[in-house]
Amino acid sequence: MTEHETHQNAGHDTPQDADRGTRDETRQDDGAQVSTGKENGASETAIPELVIISGMSGAGRSTAAKCLEDLGWFVVDNLPPALIPTMVELGARSQGNVARIAVVVDVRGRRFFDNLRESLADLDTRGVTRRIVFLESSEEALVRRFESVRRPHPLQGDGRIVDGIAAERELLRELRGDADLVIDTSSLNVHELRAKMDAQFTGDEEPELRATVMSFGFKYGLPVDADLVVDMRFLPNPHWVPELSPFTGRHEEVAAYVFNQPGAKEFLDRYAELLRLIAAGYRREGKRYVTIAVGCTGGKHRSVAMSEKLAARLVAEGVETVVVHRDMGRE
Secondary structure, three states, X not given: OOOOOOOOOOOOOOOOOOOOOOOOOEEEEXXXXXXXXXXXXXXXXXXXXXXXXXXXXXXXXXXXXXXXHHOOOEEEEOOOHHHHHHHHHHHXXXXXXXXXXXXXXXXXXXXXXXXXXXXXXXXXXXXXXXXXXXXXXXXXXXXXXXXXXXXXOOOOXXXXXXXXXXXXXXXXXXXXXXXXXXXXXXXXXXXXXXXXXHHHHOOOOOOOOEEEEEEEEHHHOOOOOOOEEEEOOOOOOHHHOOOOXXXXXXXXXXXXXXXXXXXXXXXXXXXXXXXXXXXXXXXXHOOOEEEEEEEEOOOOOHHHHHHHHHHHHHHHOOOEXXXXXXXXXXX
């Protein structure tokens, strides 16, 4: 993607919300009592924030982990999933020295990866709120990255790289569906991926909900990390107006043309209302990130203008919002 906010080849892998409140209970784990609240005047023990980084081999997991490490997170790479609850316990015993933990989990763990679902259930039982960041990429991009470093895919065995990619994608399908944040790195470079991670994890306090509003062109393909997709091609295309064609939807003249068309303002009002309902539901379900993809033919005029207006509505609703114009300037 050539995104004006964040987007080309994410770094090659060789191939991450915890409530800071207290809980008035004591747990027995591995023969040791771990206090997670106040008991008999004991001091508070904070459960660390936990982020699990996973995704496709070659999609940028190591880069994402390094970014969080630079932001002060305690990062463990390729930790067997069965040990994640133990790592959280160790962090809780650190007297605040390990307040944020990021764990990279992937298929390099082989048979250990099968324990991930059990470990996530264990964390939920203990009241640990965790986030999953999933790094995604297209088959073409992944093949290109593996070939450039002349390394086999960890699951290809005696087959081809594409066979390993297909096997891994199937293995990770359920985890991807559970992810709080999916980042498509097909056309992100290292710096752009780091910028996207920084945008999501920088700050002292986590907002209730973060949104990315992304304009795109259908002729360049759907964004694979989109949670919601809307189509602006029901509006007349400014591309066919000679005096508007050279400009983008960020220009006042183009935006005025788009929103003077029948149905444009009505769509904005109704979709903003729908997003208000969706955002409330996401908060109730603990989902903290949403990507809204707004498309038109080329991703230059209608989708850009609508994305800017939708983002402004979300900000007015208290949603921290980033606007990304994926294909603007691509033609």
